[in-house]
Amino acid sequence: xxxxVLAALAALALIAPGAAGxxxxxxxxxxxxxxxxxxxxxxDAFARRADSLRRAGITLDSARDGALLVLAGPHEVxxxxxxxxxxxxxxxxxxxxxxxxxxxxxxxxxxxxxQDPVPDSGGWYSGPSHVRYAIVSVAGWANAQDxxxxxxxxxxxxxxxxxxxxxxxWLQAVITPGGVTQDLFRSVYNELVTAPWRASRGCFxxxxxxxxxxxxxxGGGDPWVDWYASGDYRALVRxxxxxxxxxxxxxxxxxxxxxxxxxxVLRGNWYxxxxxxxxxxxxxxxxxxxxxxxxTIALERGGRDAYPRLMSxxxxxxxxRLAAAAGEPFDSLLSQWRRRxxxxxxxxxxxxxxxxxxxxxxxxxxxxxxxxxxRWR
Amino acid sequence: xxxxILYTQWKWSRLTLLLLAVVGFAIPVLSVRDFxxxxxxxxxxRDALDSVAAWGYAYPILAAAVALLLSVTTWGPDHQGRHVYxxxxxVPRWHYALLRFSAGVVLIGLVVAAVWIGALVASAxxxxxxxxxAYPQALALRFALATVVAYSIFFAIAAGTNRTAGxxxxxxxxxxxxxxxxxxxxIEATPTSFVLSHLVVWPGPLAIFTGRWMLIDx
Numbered sequence: 001x002x003x004x005v006l007a008a009l010a011a012l013a014l015i016a017p018g019a020a021g022x023x024x025x026x027x028x029x030x031x032x033x034x035x036x037x038x039x040x041x042x043x044d045a046f047a048r049r050a051d052s053l054r055r056a057g058i059t060l061d062s063a064r065d066g067a068l069l070v071l072a073g074p075h076e077v078x079x080x081x082x083x084x085x086x087x088x089x090x091x092x093x094x095x096x097x098x099x100x101x102x103x104x105x106x107x108x109x110x111x112x113x114x115q116d117p118v119p120d121s122g123g124w125y126s127g128p129s130h131v132r133y134a135i136v137s138v139a140g141w142a143n144a145q146d147x148x149x150x151x152x153x154x155x156x157x158x159x160x161x162x163x164x165x166x167x168x169x170w171l172q173a174v175i176t177p178g179g180v181t182q183d184l185f186r187s188v189y190n191e192l193v194t195a196p197w198r199a200s201r202g203c204f205x206x207x208x209x210x211x212x213x214x215x216x217x218x219g220g221g222d223p224w225v226d227w228y229a230s231g232d233y234r235a236l237v238r239x240x241x242x243x244x245x246x247x248x249x250x251x252x253x254x255x256x257x258x259x260x261x262x263x264x265v266l267r268g269n270w271y272x273x274x275x276x277x278x279x280x281x282x283x284x285x286x287x288x289x290x291x292x293x294x295x296t297i298a299l300e301r302g303g304r305d306a307y308p309r310l311m312s313x314x315x316x317x318x319x320x321r322l323a324a325a326a327g328e329p330f331d332s333l334l335s336q337w338r339r340r341x342x343x344x345x346x347x348x349x350x351x352x353x354x355x356x357x358x359x360x361x362x363x364x365x366x367x368x369x370x371x372x373x374x375r376w377r
Numbered sequence: 378x379x380x381x382i383l384y385t386q387w388k389w390s391r392l393t394l395l396l397l398a399v400v401g402f403a404i405p406v407l408s409v410r411d412f413x414x415x416x417x418x419x420x421x422x423r424d425a426l427d428s429v430a431a432w433g434y435a436y437p438i439l440a441a442a443v444a445l446l447l448s449v450t451t452w453g454p455d456h457q458g459r460h461v462y463x464x465x466x467x468v469p470r471w472h473y474a475l476l477r478f479s480a481g482v483v484l485i486g487l488v489v490a491a492v493w494i495g496a497l498v499a500s501a502x503x504x505x506x507x508x509x510x511a512y513p514q515a516l517a518l519r520f521a522l523a524t525v526v527a528y529s530i531f532f533a534i535a536a537g538t539n540r541t542a543g544x545x546x547x548x549x550x551x552x553x554x555x556x557x558x559x560x561x562x563x564i565e566a567t568p569t570s571f572v573l574s575h576l577v578v579w580p581g582p583l584a585i586f587t588g589r590w591m592l593i594d595x
Contacts, residue, residue, distance in 0.1 A: 359525070363528075
């Protein structure tokens with residue numbers, strides 16, 4: 001927005017009520033004055049930024065697709081445009097209409113070793129907060145896919161800031177287009193296999209109720225009881241609390257597996273205030289990455305409007321929101337998720353026929369070379 | 378004649394070979410010692426898998442050691458005796474070398490059997506949680522193939538002339554020198570990475586060494 005437009009807006013803000021024939025009150029004048037101050041500061045910030053760029057001889061072009069705006073030097077803007085086009089396709093497909101939340105944010109593409117100068121990042125970061133801006137650095141040999149891959153997490157972070165706190169505290173991860181790969185599903189498989197909690201083990205063995213508990217999706221007043229089973233408490237005390245707390249209770253828990261003592265230690269454990277401060281009193285049995293795979297499948301199944309549906313009713317429970325996003329009952333979604341995870345173990349430790357025959361072949365080749373040696377001649 | 382050659386090779390290498398067989402038995406058994414507690418916590422299970430993975434480095438090292446030992450002891454006495462014994466035999470050289478090679482492969486079977494039995498014992502003694510599996514056969518097969526490949530390489534080098542060994546040495550030095558010069562000149566593509574990638578990436582001769590040497594895995 002140019003300085004002139006801002007000035008015009010400011011003038012309008014002053015004269016508009018008067019034109020309506022109403023007499024403004026002192027409070028209204030004060031409010032208008034504050035609004036003018038804000039507009040003036042913003043105009044001043046833009047003007048200062050333009051001046052500093054001019055002084056530094058920096059010319060920036062823009063690459064825009066949808067609500068995604070990237071600034072780049074004249075030599076890099078072609079690459080930026082290709083990258084922005086790819087990134088926006090992913091953002092639009094994943095976030096649907098909510099990808100428009102990116103409007104008003106700017107990214108600056110910096111290619112390592114680029115010919116065009118870029119503004120001093122310190123000056124940009126220390127500017128007024130409403131001049132939003134983030135540097136996106138890519139390697140000197142980056143192509144459009146690389147630019148897109150670098151832009152996507154930055155853009156996804158901006159969109160995630162608009163998510164409601166209930167969802168963010170449950171997920172504790174950022175949904176990024178293309179961010180969930182087969183490797184992540186393999187990692188989730190490993191987690192379900194190796195985690196000792198009854199819920200994660202039960203989920204691996206096919207109990208969907210256990211999957212709900214493992215994913216911290218079973219409601220109730222006490223997550224320690226809802227998400228964990230009696231056999232887990234001792235391991236929780238041993239692994240998570242580092243045996244801090246009332247020594248008598250810790251001993252009773254660790255030595256005799258006293259469930260009441262274990263729960264007392266857990267409920268009053270030393271890091272509870274930290275979790276409470278962050279809205280989570282109890283650590284979920286599985287990692288945020290595991291929950292992210294569930295959300296990703298819901299978005300995949302729900303199509304372009306899935307994310308807006310997921311965010312449409314912050315008061316609904318997370319399972320209901322995920323079901324709405326996926327457009328199918330939650331248990332069906334959960335079954336799909338589990339099937340996908342179970343179908344993604346790491347490649348088994350086997351020697352394939354190809355590897356074996358090639359090894360035999362090389363052994364024969366070297367053996368033949370030894371037979372052909374001229375040592376005795 | 379094969380039995381005689383096998384016997385002499387066994388006599389020359391038996392002490393070290395038996396020691397390596399004991400090591401081959403011990404590695405898989407030691408690698409799963411963290412899997413003894415069925416109520417292991419989350420960190421223990423992951424630590425146990427990490428431990429199995431760490432012990433996995435021992436198998437290719439053992440394979441190379443067995444191969445080197447057998448190839449050296451196979452040709453050592455012949456080199457010391459200037460091949461007089463071999464020349465006195467009524468067989469062509471290729472036949473004699475084939476007998477030596479085959480005898481070495483048979484002796485490799487001893488260490489492979491030790492690794493296999495060790496892996497079976499370790500698998501039976503480990504209490505892995507559901508979802509994790511033991512792969513004693515796959516591990517023993519990979520070890521056998523890796524040892525035979527390494528043995529054939531060392532055997533070919535040991536069977537060659539001093540000139541052949543010199544050529545190989547000069548090649549290695551040349552690659553090292555070009556590597557250093559490339560690094561100093563700021564060139565990213567170095568000959569070492571090129572050569573290594575062609576050696577260890579399938580279908581390279583050492584590809585069998587770069588697989589997953591996990592006795593217990595998902």
